Amino acid sequence: MPYDLQHLHAFATIIETGSLGRAAVALNITQPALSRTIKRLEDQVGAPLFERHSKGMHLTDIGGVLLPHATLLLRESEHASEEINAMRGLAKGTIRVGALGTIACLALPQAIDRVLVKWPKLRVYVVEGVWDRLAEGLVKHEIDLALGVSVADSAEITAIKDCRWDDRSHVVAALDHPLRRKKALELADVIDQRWTTTPKGTAPYAHMEQVFADNGLGMPEILVETRSVMMLKNLVAQSGFLSWMPEPLYQAEIKASLLDALPIPGVIGTRTMTAFRRRNGILPGPAVKLLEELRLLMAQDPPASA
Incomplete structure (x- = not known):
């Protein structure tokens, strides 16, 4: 029997709310x-979905198995209604997309x-992180x-193989930085400079670490770590710091x-960038439209400027 x-x-x-009362x-x-509704669902499943405690309700193991499937069905239903209503002129579709900071800056x-x-009737929801x-x-x-x-595909997420491009990164400095006056500049010359980067564990940090290792060098001492793109660029442009940045940034x-x-x-440093989607389910129409434009953009623009 369908759910x-x-x-x-x-x-x-x-x-989502953590209790029967707040959910009601x-x-x-x-x-x-609400209790009767959950009882009917539990009867259909054939097992309890929640353990009821004085502090709230907690999922049983079977409830935990049902949750991702319930989420998928609910989201797919929302997407279907949204697309149909958009075609009928009753509502605007929404593109929901997430991106690393470098991609969010330009591509x-x-x-x-x-x-x-x-x-023009579409709306866009963007997550940067x-x-x-x-x-x-x-x-x-x-x-x-x-x-x-x-990155490698997972059980839940897969790369969209025909939407990928290359992203180039460099050691960056202000135009008046003293190192620009040095002849035959080498990577080893930047080790003792003041550095600012994104924190260890982020993709740019790992990329920089790999480039230094490939050149037989350890990482320089990072004096300022920040996830703020604005802070990174201001420290480089105004305070004499060096940083590792992708070109689009x-x-x-x-x-x-x-x-x-x-x-x-x-x-x-060159790295490959890719679009990803959930492995299961249908990609909503508004997202398909964005994906098509990304494919065209990457085909027309050289990777260095993407």
Whole structure:
């Protein structure tokens, strides 16, 4: 027997709110009515879904198995209603996408602009963050596409093989940094400088670490760690720090003559960027439109500027 979406919605709301009482308020129904709904769902499953305690309700093992399937069914139902209503002119579709900071700075805004020119009624919800945050957003159906560094597929997330591009990174410094006056500059010359980067454990840090290791060097001492792109660029442009940045991140600063890559021969870090989606389920129509524009953008633009 198929599951009733209203029953699954009640089930998911209890998990989200943490108690039967709060869930009843959120659903605008009485607590006894909600209890009856959950009882019908448990009868259909053939086992209890919650363990009831004085501090709230906790999932049983069987409830834990049902949860991801309930979430998928509810999200797919929402996507179907949204797309149908959008086609009927009753509602606007929503693109839900997540991206690493470098992609969010240039490639993603360009793709979004192209989509909205063609489909102005669409709306866009963007999450910017590290890969763990984006992967979690995909699994929890907060976003439908994630743009990040190419990694191995998982049981729940898979790369979209025909939407990928290369991203180049460099050691960057202000245009008046003293190292620019040094002849025959080498990577070893930057080790003793003041450095600012994203924290250890982030993709840019790991990329930088690999490039230094490939050149037989350890990492320089990082004086300032921050996830703020604005802080990184200001420390480089105004305070004499060095940093490791992908090209798209500082295109505006190049044009403003504030900072640029240091001319170190042979030191360019290249990494492959990819679009990801959930392995299971249908990719919603608005997300498909963004994906199409990303494919066109990457085909027309060289990877260095993507």
